[in-house]
Amino acid sequence: MVFVFDRSGSMDGEKIQQARAALRFCLRNLSPDDRFGLVTFSDDIRPYADKLQAADKANVAAALKAVDAMEAGGSTDINGALQAGLKLFQPGTRQKTLIFLTDGL
16 A cells, blocks of 8 residues: 655645544554555655655554654645655556545645
8 A cells, every 4th residue: 555645835723623533544554564665745755765665654653653753844746746646566466556645725
């Protein structure tokens, strides 16, 4: 599962708080057999890691800290963010899910 999270300026305030809460919920509810990736974006793209992470307690806890540190600012590079998120998927038969958290602006 790959989460692509909009941290552009339009997300400031309540929108980023709601999106963070949704992302925290998703991360906390991953199965230990799952793998996850996180890409945050505004006018710059920031992958959390260069490959999918095992959804073990330590990796989820570290990702939750990164989510808490995100701040809104900048413009929006949706295409670059989606491309970065898709690059995290590896060939194989495992289900691939990309969740895009944005206000769409």
